[in-house]
Amino acid sequence: MDSECGRKVRLMNLEFRALYTKLFEDRFFRKMAASQNAEIKELNKNQPLVIMLIGLVKEIMPSTIGTYTGMDRSSLSRMVDSLEEKGFVRRKNDPADRRKVLVSLTEKGERCYEFLNEITEEIAAEILGLGEEQDFRDFEKSLETMLRVLRKIDSAITSRK
Template sequence: MDPECAKKVRLMDLEFRVLHNKLFEDRFFQKIAASQNSELKELNKNQPLVIMIIGSVKEIMPSTIGTYVGMDRSSLSRMVDSLEEKGFVRRKNDPEDRRKVLISLTEKGERCYDFLNRKSEEMAAEILGLVEEQDLRDFEKGLETMLRVLRKIDSAMESRK
């Protein structure tokens, strides 16, 4: 790869991450902090994201959560322990492989997920409503392209192991 192209890709990726964090993640956490939802007040900064991940797939292995949020095994274990103690999640053995543990949301966790999901949808509509329809389609197409390329890279790297 051309070094100038590689440099440009790295800089655009960095700017994308910064803007995404500023426009979506920071704003999302501000909305959560400002909400009057007492259950949300029990959560630390990373826990709402973990609840969103679990809620979107219903059951998930802790190692998969760790991959998604970039946490090591011990930090993730402490977080899941904390969420379990607070009544947001439950652990159960995978019926297909008793060595594996699956994490799912409790009723309290589901309520929290519903609230977070609603806030996330409202915020996305608000932010994405600031651009024209064609820009939104271009953005969607760009994200699809980014994901396709990143999946190829991930697959190629996994095959090297």
């Protein structure tokens, strides 16, 4: 990649992150803050993302949570400990491999996930009403392409180690 292309990619990535934060994350956290849901008030800034992730996949290894959130092992371990102490998640050994631990939502965590999912769906409905269907199909295809390229790069970097 030449330097001009690299500069352009970095600028587009910065703009993408800023717009994503403005359109999705800021709205999400404002709606959470305005909520009267007492269980939601127990969560710190990063914990809703982890609850959403676990709710989407049902059972997940902590290392996979780290992959999706970019958290290091010690921070992730403290977060899962905190969520477990607050009654949102439980850990159990993977029946297929006793060396692995799986994290899942408790009943309280499921209620929280449902509430957070409602907020996410409200935001999606607001945003989807502002664009055309083809725009969102193009956006989905672009995200798939970006992930494919980034996974390829990550794999190449990992294989060098």
